[in-house]
Amino acid sequence: DAKTTQPTSMDCAEGRAANLPCNHSTISGNEYVYWYRQIHSQGPQYIIHGLKNNETNEMASLIITEDRKSSTLILPHATLRDTAVYYCIVSSGSSNTGKLIFGQGTTLQVKP
């Protein structure tokens, strides 16, 4: 079972920031928070991941609360091509034992 809780759907205006929340209250100390997205029926695409510090890359920013029980993915300037299902996943990241368990995700609709 997925260990995260996300809203089922969200809307965002094009050009505005999209803030996608995720709750992971049972996260373990060695587990990372990963964000992936799936555009239509393509393969899931990696966005960003973090352990406890906030992270930023060319796609997005990840804000993790101090207690690590929740996080927020921020797409700073959403475009129509960002319309997708966004998955928040916690995993140890170890190739031998870690695995990605996908929940329902959040369907983000970016509107013109």
Next chain:
Amino acid sequence: DTAVSQTPKYLVTQMGNDKSIKCEQNLGHDTMYWYKQDSKKFLKIMFSYNNKELIINETVPNRFSPKSPDKAHLNLHINSLELGDSAVYFCASSHPAGGWYFGPGTRLTVT
């Protein structure tokens, strides 16, 4: 360059047939996976191989048999196909520090 590739992209076949899906990754990763996405869009892990050794088998019917000839390839063979096997199958690979990379998917339709 394609990091994780799958063939075929589409596969339409009849019940009872046997079919295979191939996966190759050129990332040098040691671990590869098969995921299944059903009509309800849930992505579920099926198998994981690390350096040609099976490490995860998520209660998948034994009609499904993964085969890893080398660490860059993980093929999925399905015997006696059933209607419920219709889904999109994704291959993925990962490196030791984490980070999973997915293929484009194979849409299997069983009629």
